[in-house]
Amino acid sequence: MKTIASITLPAAVQRPQYDRTKLRSRIVHFGFGAFHRAHQALLTNRVLNARGGDWGICEISLFSGDALMTQLRAQDHLYTVLEKGADGNQPIIVGAVSECLNAKLDSLAAIIEKFCEPQVAIVSLTITEKGYCIDPASGKLDLHQPRIEHDLQYPDEPHSAPGILVEALYRRRLRGLGPFTVLSCDNIPDNGHVVKNAVLGMAQARSPELAQWIAEHVSFPATMVDRIVPAATEESLAEISAILGVEDPCAIGCEPFIQWVIEDNFVAGRPEWEAAGAQLVQDVRPWEQMKLRMLNGTHSFLAYLGYLAGFAHINECMQDSAFRSAARRLMLEEQAPTLQISGVDLTAYADSLIARFANPALQHRTWQIAMDGSQKLPQRMLDGIRVHLQREHHWPLLALGVAGWMRYVSGVDDAGKAIDVRDPLVDKIRAIVDTSSEAERVTALLTLQEIFGTDLPQNPVFVDAITDAWRNIAAHGAHGAVKFLLNT
Template sequence: MKNISNSQLNESVNMPTYNRSTLKTRIVHLGFGAFHRAHQALYTNEVAQKADSDWGICEISLFSSEKIISSLKEQDHLYTVAEKGAQSTQVKIIACITESMHPKFNGIEAVIEKMAEPQVAIVSMTITEKGYCIDPATGLLDKNNELVISDIKNPAQPKSALGYIVQALKLRRDRGINPFTVMSCDNVQGNGHVAKAAILEFTQLLDTKLATWIEQNVTFPCTMVDRIVPAATEQTLSEITNLIGVEDPCGIACEPFRQWVIEDNFVAGRPEWDIAGAEFVDDVVPFEEMKLRMLNGSHSFLAYLGYLGGFEHISDTMTDLSYRKAAFDMMMQAQAPSLTMPEGADLESYAALLINRFENPSLKHQTWQIAMDGSQKIPQRMGGSLRFHLEQGSDFKWLALGIAGWMRFISGVDEQGNDIDVRDPMATMLREICDSHGLNTSVVPALLSIESIFASEIGQNVQVINAVKNAYQSLLNNGAKATVAAL
């Protein structure tokens, strides 16, 4: 069968020219999803292209994605990234992956053994917020999580990412092998701190001495990652086939913009990602807050209100001047004032850049896709800035409407009476609350009282309840488009 590894590709494709045989598996990555393919793997590929680097990646999918791992193996671990600008598309072949694994193909023990190999210096992750098994309200390990319960009962046969990492670190300690760095690349606030807290608390339940060893020897750098990478569709894959000349089921399309800010805290070395454009810093937090609130917060705002307003893609919302202005005002009036940035940071230019990124018509980033998992996203994207405005006594109407948009979305029925496919870890609970109240503002305090999403000082604040109620009532009376226009 013709594929990337054995075919003559179109001349416009950027093929790597480095010697792949010099690469070693020095990074094990958990979660071979769209974002990782277009971000960390691409940076690592560019380091190999620009420098004498031996940093290769073993890709591991722990849950689904058996098909994509099979496809990756079949094409010699090569795949395509198409960077789609408004005017042109640049196509790159990524070649820094040395091997790939899946528990269903290789077995759990083999995956753990791979992570325990002495040359592995970094275990990185894109496992989404859910993968950390954390209670969003407390920031602590959710001991009632099914994966956690299973892994504590049977630690040698882990199911969670935490369980795999802890077993691999245990093997390394027992064998006298130096530990690896655990690097989260998820869009989670303080992702390194979250990973560390989850892993240490998990390990405490198993082996207190191992927990102490991990705390003393393993580093957990925080990272801020940014690139818009829509989920691949049949249309995406068809476009990639046309661009390169053969099919690539692992191919992914993304925007040209990318950003990676990394806390320089690695216990066993790291690639020179900075030569590919990454930025190593002492403190990631200001950059992370900027991105979570300004980009991700406005993205969620546009996802809920855009979907309800009949817009299929984020770029479609930008064709409506009211949505465009509301998104910019959300960034500058609601989010930017709540940030504490290093000297020289220009938040207005950043907001303008984000609007340009949102309007890129080449990216078909679905409002429905971004609207997923809202219960996990809202605390980070809107909670901190909402708390700031309550303390300052300043206007937070954009945040109130964003939250009301989420509440209206999770009711499961759109403005035309059609069903909405609500995807969320708390979907059952949320649906029960919505169904018991119907499309009525009485649902607002009920949803705000869920402390795993809204801390009590927010969810029980009369100002917040009233502001969200008013916004929700406007969505019922006037619809999303008119409500956004009224901002």
Template sequence: MTDRLSNRTLGGLPEAVRVPTYDRDRVRPGIVHLGVGAFHRAHQAVYVDNILADDPSWGIVGASLRRPDTRDALAPQDDLYTVVARDQNGDQCRVIGSMTRVLQADEDRAGLMTALTAADTRIVSLTVTEKGYCHDPATGTLLPDHPDIVHDLANPEAPKSAPGLLVAALAERRRLGRAPFTVLSCDNLPANGSTARGVVIGLAHLMDPPLADWIEAQVAFPATMIDRIVPATTDADRETVAAAIGVTDAWPVVTEPFSQWVIEDRFANGRPRFEDAGVQMVADVAPFEEMKLRMLNGSHSTLAYLGYLAGFETVSAAIGDPALRALVKRLMTDEVTPTLSVSGIDLPGYRDALIARFDNPALKHRTYQIAMDGSQKLPQRLLGTIRDRLAAGASFTCLALGVAGWMRYVTGVDESGARIDVQDPLAPRLRSIHEAVGDDPPALARAYLAVEEVFGTDLAANAEFTSMIERHLSSLYRHGVKATVQSLVA
């Protein structure tokens, strides 16, 4: 049987594999991370790994909020795992040692609360996805009737949600007289710092108004922009990694060479020297965040819905289609770029670099994966840009086609008549709308636009926007994705 990646086997890995150069026995946790998934392990945990040789007080305690997979895979490996940076030139393997342990919240809530309230814990970071904030994406405010929030209000000692865990931990730190931690959101949502602040303080107000006042005065919620494409790990990836490093790794992460992290430099209780690890520490993240959400994520979602419907399994296959490639380039050039103002950034160069990243054939980033949770993503990725274009009296036809592609996708049936397993918090409601309305594109478009959690009330009332969505959705039904896109970019 092949040996498992672990502290014991670390020294015997091939020379080409980069391994931690610091003494892991000296690493102490200073960060607790909620939502230990592939993205965190390929992004923030790598940056932290870069600083531990100089300051070992910033190790990470990870917490899985829903499933035990990550804990179960990493525990036998001393929480080591491999990050593979992959492109057409091959793989570069690196073992990451910044995770000190992973907890499963449902099974060890006491252990998680102990970590969250420890005096040495100075930062709590999050990658819980948009839906983990239990908020209304259209307004950014807490949803008091969200099932997890209802549970947490009734059971404050055993919270389920990320906001509930943060409020409970901050309440205990206040009771103990300990300094608060900084809440560092690393999720793709607009103004992620202020969104995290709003849901945490909003929940605290419902539970304990004086606590809410203390959090408002004492806790920092810096905004961030994060960027790295991280597809889901496959069994083939595990086999490739095992062959490259000579031992079994149950939970490697495959990603692209590119990585970016921009952080608002505002912390309540100290921070690592992130800048030494390549992080951009800035006074205002908003321009960078908007650039990324609108250019990269907006294009990604457009490619995901249209590409999946057209039969393209991966992003690289979708961008390889000349018409889809032209659509994405036009979307970024003509409709997104005019809404942005980012000092020191060459936006045409950024656009071309994004297309090159999408075109990476070695990174099997599935369109189905990107298409998940679209009702939570559309407001940030496409609809904000559309609102700006409407206000300016400017064109938004490519953006609108992305929205229509989402509507066609969430019906749950693709162009060939095959079922789509739509993964979305609103999937049952979206499916019932389709079942009630049927395949009548104008009526279906109007019914979906009435979903205020996604579109608010303004877009459904805008005749220009509604008319364009109806036309695009009708064309997708009548002619299919490829012909519709071709007619748009011809």
């Protein structure tokens, strides 16, 4: 079988510039998904290109990915990233992966032992929010999740990510080996804290002494990750094979922009990621807040209002002059003033976001971004609104965004078509929608404390602003409401 490892690739394809035989699995990564391939692994590949070294990655997939990993092995652990810009594409062969293990192809015992090898310095994760098994209400490990219950009963045969991490650390301590750094790269607010809570919660339930050792020796740096990496599709894979001249089922396409801000707190060393453009900082929180409010907050605004107005993709919203100026105004006039970051040119950042959103090569669906709004609204819009309320400033575009979410979850777009609303709170939301009239809808949805807390529904300025925005959309449609607001 021909693979990217066995054929001569076209000259435009960037190939690893370093000696791959030197790689050792010093990073073990959980979750060989789309994002990791185009982000952390790609940046590690860049460091190896720039500096050489032995920082290889062992990829671990627990629940799926056996076909992907069989293929990865067949192509010498090489795969392709296609960076797709408005001005052209750049194919890159990533060589940073040294090996891979999968629960179906290999044994669970082999996976756990991999974490216990002495050279392992970092365990990184992109396992999505649910992989951490955290109870959203308490922010602590959910001891009642079936996988966690299983791991507490059979600690040496764990099935969950927290269970595997704790068992590996337990064995390392027993064998007199040093700890590793646990590096979450999931897009979750305060991800370092989240993974720390998961690991310490599991360790504490096993043995307070083990928990204390972990708390003293293991670090959990927070990260802010940014790059748009849509899931691979038949079309995106076909596009990449046409460029390579051979199929690569492990390939992934993404935008050219990439950002990684990392808290510089590693207990056993790290690659020189700054040589690849990563920012190593003391405190990631201001960066995370900037991204959540300016990028993600505006994405959500465009997703709800854009979807209602009939736009299937974000780049189509950006071709519309009203949506485009509303997005830029939202970023600079309503989100930027609420941030705590200093030393960043926020106008340049906003302009780079507008250019990224407009990239026609990335077909990012408004429906996809609109999903799970109950989990996203607080950090993307409501926290910033609280700042404006305190300062008695106006925030009309944020109000339109929140009202846009309310109309979106009400289930019908501006053309009268039903919306497939996906959200962990969908049953609760549907019950509210079904039992409230249009006139009551805003106050009815504001009873969702998980989203709005208890402060916002009791604040008349907040309730009035959302009600006005709701009426604006009801009267003019989402597109008309955006235009109306820009002209007032």
